[in-house]
Amino acid sequence: DWRQRRVPNALVIAGALAALAALGLQATPLHIGWADAxxxxxxxxxxxLLFYAAGLMGAADVKFAAALALWLGLEGMLWTWIGASLLAAVHSIGLMQMRRWTGAVRQRRREVPYAAHLATAALAWMAWASAAR
Structure with missing residues (x-):
């Protein structure tokens, strides 16, 4: 996602299937259940999907977040979404400042790789939640 602003469907499907397998084996890292996942x-x-429909997010970001939610559950996904949104905001502000200082022009419609920010925030949440247990 960082370089090409793409998240392969095969990767998203593999992550979702792995989460479902972990749920079936009751081996999820955060010990969430089926209903929560x-x-x-x-x-x-x-x-x-509402953000995608408004043109603010790519379809891959939506699919990636849904697969990630199978691992994190409702509470974990909420905190991950908040963290990823804060990271994306800082990234966006940085890009705007850089363009302002250098006079560069916006190159892409979606310059912020939201799936990468979701993954970063999810790792932080999982580390925090695991340490808190």
């Missing part, structure tokens, strides 16, 4: 996945998909 599936409701988080559905809520994330529907909520972020």
């Amino acid at each position: 599936l409701s988080a996945c559905a809520a994330t998909f529907v909520f972020l």
